[in-house]
Amino acid sequence: MADTYKNYAELSASETQGVDYVMNYFSKQSSAVIMAIHGGGIETGTSELTRDIAGLSHSYYLFEGLKSSGNGILHITSTNFDEPNALRMVAEADYCLSLHGYADSLKKHTLIGGADHNVKLQVYNKLIAAGFSAELLDETDRLSGSDPANIVNKTKRGMGVQLELSTLQRNAFFGINTRADRKNTQTEEFYRYTQALKDVFGTLV
Template sequence: MADTYPNFEALQAVEQYDTDYSIIYGLRPSSVLFATPHGGGIETGASELAIESAGENHSYYCFEGRKASGNTTLHITSTNFDEPNLMRMIPKFDYVVTYHGYGDSAVAHTKIGGADNELKERAKTALTNAGFSCEILPYTDPIAGVEPDNLVNKGRRGMGLQLELSTLMRTSLFDVNTAVGRRTTQNATFKAYVKAILSCIPYQSRGR
């Protein structure tokens, strides 16, 4: 399904900040950024994963849908997502990891993409060793995230790691999959998933 808005400027002209969407971020000392352009109610679970992965050491950014329903209208594909705060942030980081979701309620699975081939292999190994189903997408896949203008590849190194989690995979991370529940019922599966991803991300200080 085509996006409702081609870019952030078009979205901002129609949708109301703090009512329909919000933007949250935190800057930390490391050269690692965890982000999602599809947080909140757009692709549920993506915000929580980005924030938890960042912890106290890494930076995070979440564009979040806040509508009671119909948050998919706020989806801007990663090659067109150009919200100014994120665009200013990304070039400062060596490692960019983005969380996304795709529709599959039958299989708990992660599709690994981005242009950082080494990091993709490390993520696959880490997730597999932790007992999670995953695959590295071929470059020809529509959601492989290898395009230079995909936000995940706009960091200092020109390549990043994109993680697409199925509906069932994201649902399994929480005991209660609601806006409030996702903040308060993050379970052992959630913790194990984040731990696996963190284990494959090099920690580097930005000298701050």
């Protein structure tokens, strides 16, 4: 489905910040930024993952849908996402991890993309070792995140890592997958997943 808005200027002209969407971000003295540009109700679970992976060590950026329903209208594809704070934070970082969700309620799975081939391989190995299903995407895949215009690749190094998590995998991270309950019902699987990613990005800074 095509995006309703082609960029942030169009979205902000029609949607109300603080009512329909919100941006949360924090910069630290770190070479990595963890981000969810489709957080909140847009691609559920990605905000909580981002906050936990960033922890006290890394910068983070969240663009979160706040609508009671229909948050998909707030989706701006990664190659068009140009909210100024997000662009600034990525441009200041050497490494970026961007978390997304894709629709698949039948299989727990993670699709690994982005232009940073070395870190992608590290992420793949850590997730597999932690017991998760994952695959490295070919650059021709539509979810590969390899396009230089993708925000994840706009770091100082011109590359980053993009993860696409299936619906079933994200649901498994929470006892109750609602906006109110996600932060209080995170499962053992949630922490095992985020620890795998912390193990990778903790060695890069």
